[in-house]
Amino acid sequence: MNDTLTDNTMLEVRDIKRDYELPGSLFKPKKIIHAVKGVSFKLERGKTLAIVGESGCGKSTLARMLTFIDEPTSGDLLIDGQKVDTRPGHLTQEMRQKVQIVFQNPYGSLNPRQKIGDVLGEPLAINTSMPAGERRDRATEMLKKVGLGPEHYNRYPHMFSGGQRQRIAIARALMMNPKLLVLDEPVSALDLSVQAQVLNLLADLQDEFGLTYVFISHDLSVVRYIADEVMVMYFGEAVEYGTRDEVFSDPKHEYTRTLFAATPRADIESIRARIAKKKAATAA
Amino acid sequence: MALLQIDNLTVEFETATGWFKAVDGVSLSVEKGEVLAIVGESGSGKSVAMLAVMGLLPWTAKITADRMLFEGRDIQGISPADRRKLIGKDIAMIFQEPIASLNPCFTVGFQIEEVLRIHLGLDKKARRARAIELFKQVGLPNPEERLNHFPHQMSGGQCQRVMIAIAIACNPKLLIADEPTTALDVTIQKQILDLIMSLQAKNGMGLIMITHDMGVVAETADRVVVQYKGRKMEEADVLSLFESPKSNYTKALLAALPENATGDRLTTVSAFFDGNPEPAPEARA
Numbered sequence: 100m101n102d103t104l105t106d107n108t109m110l111e112v113r114d115i116k117r118d119y120e121l122p123g124s125l126f127k128p129k130k131i132i133h134a135v136k137g138v139s140f141k142l143e144r145g146k147t148l149a150i151v152g153e154s155g156c157g158k159s160t161l162a163r164m165l166t167f168i169d170e171p172t173s174g175d176l177l178i179d180g181q182k183v184d185t186r187p188g189h190l191t192q193e194m195r196q197k198v199q200i201v202f203q204n205p206y207g208s209l210n211p212r213q214k215i216g217d218v219l220g221e222p223l224a225i226n227t228s229m230p231a232g233e234r235r236d237r238a239t240e241m242l243k244k245v246g247l248g249p250e251h252y253n254r255y256p257h258m259f260s261g262g263q264r265q266r267i268a269i270a271r272a273l274m275m276n277p278k279l280l281v282l283d284e285p286v287s288a289l290d291l292s293v294q295a296q297v298l299n300l301l302a303d304l305q306d307e308f309g310l311t312y313v314f315i316s317h318d319l320s321v322v323r324y325i326a327d328e329v330m331v332m333y334f335g336e337a338v339e340y341g342t343r344d345e346v347f348s349d350p351k352h353e354y355t356r357t358l359f360a361a362t363p364r365a366d367i368e369s370i371r372a373r374i375a376k377k378k379a380a381t382a383a
Numbered sequence: 384m385a386l387l388q389i390d391n392l393t394v395e396f397e398t399a400t401g402w403f404k405a406v407d408g409v410s411l412s413v414e415k416g417e418v419l420a421i422v423g424e425s426g427s428g429k430s431v432a433m434l435a436v437m438g439l440l441p442w443t444a445k446i447t448a449d450r451m452l453f454e455g456r457d458i459q460g461i462s463p464a465d466r467r468k469l470i471g472k473d474i475a476m477i478f479q480e481p482i483a484s485l486n487p488c489f490t491v492g493f494q495i496e497e498v499l500r501i502h503l504g505l506d507k508k509a510r511r512a513r514a515i516e517l518f519k520q521v522g523l524p525n526p527e528e529r530l531n532h533f534p535h536q537m538s539g540g541q542c543q544r545v546m547i548a549i550a551i552a553c554n555p556k557l558l559i560a561d562e563p564t565t566a567l568d569v570t571i572q573k574q575i576l577d578l579i580m581s582l583q584a585k586n587g588m589g590l591i592m593i594t595h596d597m598g599v600v601a602e603t604a605d606r607v608v609v610q611y612k613g614r615k616m617e618e619a620d621v622l623s624l625f626e627s628p629k630s631n632y633t634k635a636l637l638a639a640l641p642e643n644a645t646g647d648r649l650t651t652v653s654a655f656f657d658g659n660p661e662p663a664p665e666a667r668a
Contacts, residue, residue: 140462153568292652361573363598
């Protein structure tokens with residue numbers, strides 16, 4: 100069954116679907132919401148796929164399925180050439196370690212009562228029988244890799260800025276040496292200057308560990324910078340899928356074009372055009 | 384005469400380690416019909432400065448300014464009763480979190496009619512008619528029906544439209560929009576910005592747009608004030624700001640935009656800017 104897979108494919112998704120059921124009542128029939136309506140794609144090792152779309156388009160549901168938080172209603176998920184049995188209880192530990200996720204809000208995704216060192220050590224404590232001293236060494240090492248220092252080991256999340264917290268969340272995701280990292284809007288809660296640092300960090304880590312990224316975002320300028328391939332989702336369907344250059348230079352679907360038109364432009368020509376237009380409007 | 388003129392505004396909060404200056408000697412002015420953008424990262428004091436103008440800061444804040452004039456009238460030592468007449472009528476504000484800034488216990492119709500009742504003293508019928516007209520103006524479908532809805536029955540974009548309708552209900556002379564589109568999708572952001580800009584052009588309001596998004600600045604502003612750590616780093620018209628930024632901080636911000644990336648890494652702010660909030664000499668004037 101793996102004849103379509105080359106050695107280089109990290110992730111393959113075939114016609115994956117997810118329905119949610121809204122319970123009915125005496126007067127209201129049961130309602131089924133099709134959050135993801137059959138999405139397929141293939142992603143090579145070390146590449147970045149960006150998933151773009153507005154809120155409610157199913158991009159986060161897709162991320163939850165890729166990270167085994169949600170079980171797909173139907174469809175296949177192949178990671179590293181192996182078909183994943185996503186039924187509860189059938190997931191192997193090895194498979195779970197291969198895929199990790201970084202969430203959008205670094206203020207909400209870290210336990211305020213847990214020291215940073217414990218945050219990073221916890222995945223190792225749960226999944227391995229590594230002694231505490233070694234866990235501590237690994238956590239300190241990882242802190243250095245994401246641009247923090249060993250002095251941060253005993254601090255609590257509230258002592259960090261948003262950008263530093265996102266670094267911690269990324270470090271936590273990397274503790275189990277994953278191969279695939281799902282990033283759910285990792286920079287949308289951050290300031291512009293911090294966003295640049297975190298994006299650079301992600302690029303450095305990708306080079307160092309050969310990571311494959313699924314990068315979920317609604318910011319097209321970030322996507323254009325980081326992605327190799329782009330998928331645009333609209334109401335649970337992938338309406339556009341291709342390499343970055345294909346999608347950005349020649350968007351096929353109406354919705355993609357709307358999305359591009361809605362993105363604010365910060366180049367000097369468009370500012371000039373806007374000012375000229377405004378002058379003409381006031382003169383008239 | 385400027386619509387709003389602020390000279391040397393300082394806002395301080397007392398902390399365990401002494402007084403913290405959230406806004407440090409900021410001066411700015413807005414003319415009638417002008418769009419001024421205030422840009423800065425979180426913690427740069429851009430919202431606090433405008434809350435000081437609105438008189439919405441808690442009493443623990445220490446606000447000092449050489450001058451704070453609205454249409455030539457002092458609004459610093461103004462009595463609370465006079466302030467209530469001014470705020471919401473001549474100066475209105477749109478807040479960042481639309482769902483959180485509406486009262487969940489009342490219908491949106493009640494909340495917009497409250498403004499019309501208090502400031503304009505309209506009777507019930509006239510209030511209803513005006514509310515429907517405003518909802519139509521901000522592009523909410525089925526305005527008659529919408530009036531009876533509660534905030535939780537609407538999406539974020541719809542709630543923001545209601546907030547805008549409330550803000551422009553009394554045809555304010557000055558509208559302060561505090562990150563009006565941060566919580567919204569790009570397509571909705573475009574609609575809301577277009578709406579605010581068309582209302583601004585039609586009513587000739589002065590508009591202060593507080594944002595951290597350089598794209599929003601480029602699409603809306605006439606003039607821009609860049610703030611960092613409570614201080615004004617630069618003030619320029621929008622074209623010269625993007626074309627030839629003067630302060631190192633502005634240069635750094637523009638270089639950090641992903642669309643300005645050169646090579647395979649982004650330029651970070653620290654490459655240009657050492658974190659010293661001392662403004663460039665020309666910005667101090």
